[in-house]
Amino acid sequence: MTLYFAYGTNMDRAAMRLRCPGARAIGTGTLEGWRLLVAVDGYVSIVRRPGARVHGVLWRLTAHDLAALDAYEGVDAGLYRRRMLPVIVGVARRRAQVYISRSAAPGRPRPGHLSLVMSAAQSWHLPITYRDELRRFASSGWHGARTPQAGEVR
Structure with a gap:
């Protein structure tokens, strides 16, 4: 299991x-030192950013599920890497597979x-606060999650 x-x-x-029919959700988790962005292919990815956090879900996968996700994420085609x-x-740290776009160039x-x-x-x-960040990200045309500027209406 992965x-x-x-x-x-x-x-x-x-x-x-x-x-991934064999996948089982473990629960929510946080990836520290990374931030979300929309990559040039139009899908979300992550890039390193000290102090930032990405929230998400931790899944337990079978070997078959992992192979299916590799195909879905285009690993062999070079779209994403694991x-x-x-x-x-x-309160625990768990090591997990994460898919990251090969391009950190922002896109729509x-x-x-x-x-x-x-x-x-x-x-x-x-x-x-993270969901609000996603909403601003989606509605602003911005290519990466960001912190509001002074005076900006939330």
Whole structure:
């Protein structure tokens, strides 16, 4: 069994049932030192950023599920790569596979993509501040999650 940290549409329970029928959700977790962005391919990815956090869901996968996710994420085609990173789950650190876009160049989100991410974040009750960040990210045309500037209306 492999642990996998999802921060995008793979947080969605129904999507994971279709893609990875053997996957079991462990719960929510946090990846520290990374931030979310929309990569040039139009899907969310993560990039290193000291002090930042990405919230998501930790899944336990079978070998078959991991192979299915590799195909879905386009690992062989070079779209995403898999890395083992420490994820905070409660008070523990667990090492989990994480998919990261090969390009850190910002792009525009594909239609409907961020709404799926936001819906999954809501269903997992991810922190409201993080969900607000996703909403600003989606509605502002901005390519990366950001902190509001002084005087900006929330």
